[in-house]
Amino acid sequence: MIRYQNIFHSLKKSLVKGGACLFLLSALLIHSPSNALALYIQIDGIADIKSNFSEGCSSIKDITSQAERQKIDVILFADYARNSLEFGVKPFEKLFKDIVQGPSVLDRGAGGYLAEIKENDRQFERTLLIPGVETIPFYFWTGSNYNKNLTAHNWDKHLLVFGMDSSQDLEQLPLPNSNFSKKYTHELLNDFIIIGFIFMLTVGAVYKGYFRKITVPVMIFFAMLTLNNHPFQSSPYDPYHGDQGIKPYQNLIDYANTKGALVFWNHMETTSGINQKGDTVLETLPYPNDLLTTHDYTGFQAVGDTPLRQIEPGQEWDQVLMEYLDGKRERPVWGFGGNDYLCENQNGDRLGSVRTIFLVRERNNDTVLDAMKSGRMYAVRQMDANRLSLDEFEVEDQNAGNEVTLGQELVATDFPTLNLKLRSVQGGNKTAQIQIIRNGALVKEETVSLPYEMTWRDVGVDKKSPVYYRVKAQVSPQDYLVSNPIFVKFTDPAPVDVASTPAPSSPPPPVQIAPKPVIAPAAPQPIAPQVASLSGASSPTLPTVAVPTPTQPKATPAPVSPPAISKPAPVKMAQKQPALKQKPEKLSPGKSLRVMMDGVEFKKGPGTVFPNITKLRKDQEVTFVRRTNIKFNNKNWLVVKFRNRTGYVWEGMVQWSQPAENKG
Numbered sequence: 197m198i199r200y201q202n203i204f205h206s207l208k209k210s211l212v213k214g215g216a217c218l219f220l221l222s223a224l225l226i227h228s229p230s231n232a233l234a235l236y237i238q239i240d241g242i243a244d245i246k247s248n249f250s251e252g253c254s255s256i257k258d259i260t261s262q263a264e265r266q267k268i269d270v271i272l273f274a275d276y277a278r279n280s281l282e283f284g285v286k287p288f289e290k291l292f293k294d295i296v297q298g299p300s301v302l303d304r305g306a307g308g309y310l311a312e313i314k315e316n317d318r319q320f321e322r323t324l325l326i327p328g329v330e331t332i333p334f335y336f337w338t339g340s341n342y343n344k345n346l347t348a349h350n351w352d353k354h355l356l357v358f359g360m361d362s363s364q365d366l367e368q369l370p371l372p373n374s375n376f377s378k379k380y381t382h383e384l385l386n387d388f389i390i391i392g393f394i395f396m397l398t399v400g401a402v403y404k405g406y407f408r409k410i411t412v413p414v415m416i417f418f419a420m421l422t423l424n425n426h427p428f429q430s431s432p433y434d435p436y437h438g439d440q441g442i443k444p445y446q447n448l449i450d451y452a453n454t455k456g457a458l459v460f461w462n463h464m465e466t467t468s469g470i471n472q473k474g475d476t477v478l479e480t481l482p483y484p485n486d487l488l489t490t491h492d493y494t495g496f497q498a499v500g501d502t503p504l505r506q507i508e509p510g511q512e513w514d515q516v517l518m519e520y521l522d523g524k525r526e527r528p529v530w531g532f533g534g535n536d537y538l539c540e541n542q543n544g545d546r547l548g549s550v551r552t553i554f555l556v557r558e559r560n561n562d563t564v565l566d567a568m569k570s571g572r573m574y575a576v577r578q579m580d581a582n583r584l585s586l587d588e589f590e591v592e593d594q595n596a597g598n599e600v601t602l603g604q605e606l607v608a609t610d611f612p613t614l615n616l617k618l619r620s621v622q623g624g625n626k627t628a629q630i631q632i633i634r635n636g637a638l639v640k641e642e643t644v645s646l647p648y649e650m651t652w653r654d655v656g657v658d659k660k661s662p663v664y665y666r667v668k669a670q671v672s673p674q675d676y677l678v679s680n681p682i683f684v685k686f687t688d689p690a691p692v693d694v695a696s697t698p699a700p701s702s703p704p705p706p707v708q709i710a711p712k713p714v715i716a717p718a719a720p721q722p723i724a725p726q727v728a729s730l731s732g733a734s735s736p737t738l739p740t741v742a743v744p745t746p747t748q749p750k751a752t753p754a755p756v757s758p759p760a761i762s763k764p765a766p767v768k769m770a771q772k773q774p775a776l777k778q779k780p781e782k783l784s785p786g787k788s789l790r791v792m793m794d795g796v797e798f799k800k801g802p803g804t805v806f807p808n809i810t811k812l813r814k815d816q817e818v819t820f821v822r823r824t825n826i827k828f829n830n831k832n833w834l835v836v837k838f839r840n841r842t843g844y845v846w847e848g849m850v851q852w853s854q855p856a857e858n859k860g
Contacts, residue, residue: 236555236572236601238585241270241564243552244330244356244462244497244534249309250275250300253539256316256325259547262540263323266548266581270324270564273313274356274462276300277329277366280373281348281473282435283337289436290424295373296473301329302374306363317561326561328358330462331371334444336435345477349439352463352471352480355448355493356534359565360457370447374430388427395422442489449493458568461486461496462534465504487512491525494568498531498678499550499575507531507668507678514636517681521635521662528664530603530680532568533575551576551583555602571603571680582624584646584677588617589667591682594653595824596801597842605683611655612684618669619647631668659686787820789836789850796849798841802826802833809843817853818845 246252247259252275254262263271279300284293301309310327317325332354339345360366367375398415402408433444452459464484471478484506487496498507506512513531520528533552537545555572556563567573576583592599595610606612620626628648632640640652657663662685670676796812797804802824812818818836824844826833831847 236557237559238553238555239269239559239564240267240548241272241552241554241573242268242535242537242548242550243272243328243532244274245271245537245547246275246330247273248299249304249312250279250330251298251538253542256312257319260316260320260323260325262547264320268323268548268551269559270326270554272326272328272358274328274330274358275309277331277357277369278302278371278374279332281335281351281476282373283341283346283348283476284436286436288420288424289434291420296476302367302369306366310361310363310366324559324561324564326358326564327361328356329360329366329369331355331357331369331448333371333448334431334433334435334440335372336437336439338438347477347479348435348473349479351473351478353445353483353486354462355445356460356462357448357452358458358460358568360452360455362455365455365457368430368451370431370444370451372431372433372435378428383427383432385427387425388422391418391425392422394418442486445486446490449490453492458494458565460494460532461490463497463500463536464506465502484512487516487529488519492527493529495530495532495571497534499533499577499676500536501544501550501577503673509631509633509638510636514633517664518636521664521683528571528603528681528683530568530571530573531575531678532573533577549578551578553586572601574602574677574679576677577674579672579674582620582622582626584628584669584671584675585619585621586617586667586669586677586679587619588615588649589679589682590615591665591684596806598801600682602680602682605685607685607687608659609687611653611657611659612663612665613651613653614665616650616652616667617647618644618649620671623647626671628669628671631670633666633668635663657684662686788817788853789820789834789845790853791816791818791845791850793849796845798836798838799844802844806844809841810838812838812845818850823847 242263245259247254247256249256252259256273260271276298277300279298280303281296282293284290297303313325313327332351334353335348335351337346337348339347357369368379370379395415395418398411398418401411402415431444432447433440449459464486465482471480484504487506496506496513498504498513513529516525516529519525533550535548535550537547539545540547552573552575554564554567556567574586574589578584590599590601591606591608592613592615593606593608593610594613596608598606598608599615600606614632616630618628618630626646628644628646630640630642630644630648630650631638632652634654634657639654639656642650644650654665662683664681664683666681667679668676791812791814794811794814798809798812798818800806800809803826816838818838821835821837821842824833824835828846829848833844834847834850836843836845836850
C-alpha cells in the first residue's frame, strides 16, 4: 500500500510541475511570439549547498523546507565527497599516519546520500533536488612537524561535480585517501612488483635459514613496504611528492566527463590563502589561472558572496572564451552562482544570497542539468528578495529575422542587434550600471533606472571574425548579476539555393520581344489595288499615277522605285508591346501578391536554408511588406505577410494581383 501511495505522490508532483510549465510556456508564447526567451521559463536555483552529510548544519529535509518557503525552485547539493587530511611517516606513510577527518558523503555512504536526496525530491512538490559533491582532488605537504612548519597546500582547491547519480561512480572518484580502485594499477604496478619481488627473496632467505637475525627484519620491512605501495590506490597522485601541477585536477575532470557528469571550478579566489584545520596549517592561493590551464570542464563559479576578479572584462573568463572562438577549445566555459552554504547566519551564510537562474522548457532535473551544460543560465548576488532579473538578453539578425539567447550561437549576415530587458523582481526605485562586453572588451556602458529596456545595433563589430556578447548589471557590490555569453558567427549573404523550390513552369520566364522595324519591301502588300489580269507583259512600265497597275513578271523584275502610296494602317501592330514585358510597379507595403503555383514555400528566412512556416497554394494572396537585398536569378526574396504571419517568399513565385494596365 505504501508503494502505491509513493507512486501516486510522484505522479501528482510530475503533473503539477508539468501543468505549471505548460501554462507558463503558453502564456509566454502568446505574449512574446518573436522572443527567443519565450521558449523558456526562468526558475531560481541555489548551488553548492551542504547538508549534515558533510559540514552543513541542517538536514536535507530542513534545507528543502526553507527553500520552498523562499520560493526557490532548485537546490544543487554539494556535500564534500571526501573530507580527509592525512600525514604519514615515510616510508610507511600509508600505514602509519595522522588523520584529520570530517564527515563526508563517502564516509557516511554514497548510496544513502543519493537515496535521501531522491526521497526528499519525491516528497516536496515545488523544489527540485539535484545531488552533487564538492571534491578535493589533491593536496601536498611541505615542512615538517619537527620544524613546526608542516603545511598542506591546495587543500581548498575544489571542483564541483553534478549529475553523477551512481553511488559506484562516486566511490571511484580519483581523490586522495579514498576507496580502493583498480583504475590506476597499470601506473603503480611497477613499484609494487619490484618491492614485492625483493620481499619474496627475503621470504626465501628466511625459509632457508640464511642469516635470520638479518633476513627476518628485512623481510618484515619489505612486507610492510609492499603493503604501503599496493597498486589499488584511489588516485595516482599522493601528497608526498610535491606539487603535481594541474594533472590531478585534469584527471578528475576527465573522469567526470566519462561518466556524463558536469564539472565546475569552485571559489577560485579565497579571501585569505592561509587557513587552519585542527592544528594543521592550510595554504591555498587564488587559482583563477587554472581556468586557462585545464580543459573540458563545464564552467566555474562566476558569482559568490564576494566579487570575483576573473569575470571582469579581459580577465581569465574572457581569455578562455577567446580560446574557444579561436578554435583552441572544443566548447565554451559557463559561469554559475555558488551559494557556498553551510549554516544559516553563521560566517555570513544565508540561503539564497547567491542564485543561478536557469532557462528551461520544463521543470525537472534533466532540463536543469541541460541548462547548466548548455549555458542557459545567469548568476545573481542579492541583498534581499528584490533581486535583479534579466528578463531578456538576445542577439538578433534583423536582416534574416533570427535571434538567440544565453549560451546559444547566431549565424548572422548583418550587424547584430542586442535586445535587453532588466528589472528588479519586486519593483521599486533602483539604478543599475549595465556593461556589455564583446570579446573581452567593454563596448557599451550605461547607468539606467529600472525597469530598463534596450535595443542596440552593434555596427562597430568586425564581421570577419566571430564574436560573443555577455552582460553584467550592478546595483551595488552585493546586488548584481552576470550573464553567460551569446556567440555570433558571420556569413556573407550567399546565393540562395532554391533546389527545393518548384521550378517556375507557368508562366514561362519573361522573354523580351524587340519591335520589328518597318521595311517597305518586307511589309505586307496593300490590299487596295488588285488587277484581274497581269500576264503578257515582258517589260512592265509603271505609269505615274497614285495607284500602280503592275503586270505579272515572268522573271524577276528589275528594281523599281516604290510607288507613292499612303502607309497602310495595319503596320501599327508592329509597335504593340507584348503583355509579358510589363514594367514592374512601384513597390509599396500593403499591396497584394498572388501565388502562381501550388507548393510555394513560405519561409522563416530569405533562402532554402531556413525552415518552412507553411506551403502556399496557387492563387492564394500574400501582403507585400518589403523587398530584401538577397537575390536569386536576378529576383529578390520578399518579406510578406500571410494570415498575420510574417515570412519570406521568392519573387519568381508570385505576381502582383492587379498589374498596371498598358496604355497604347
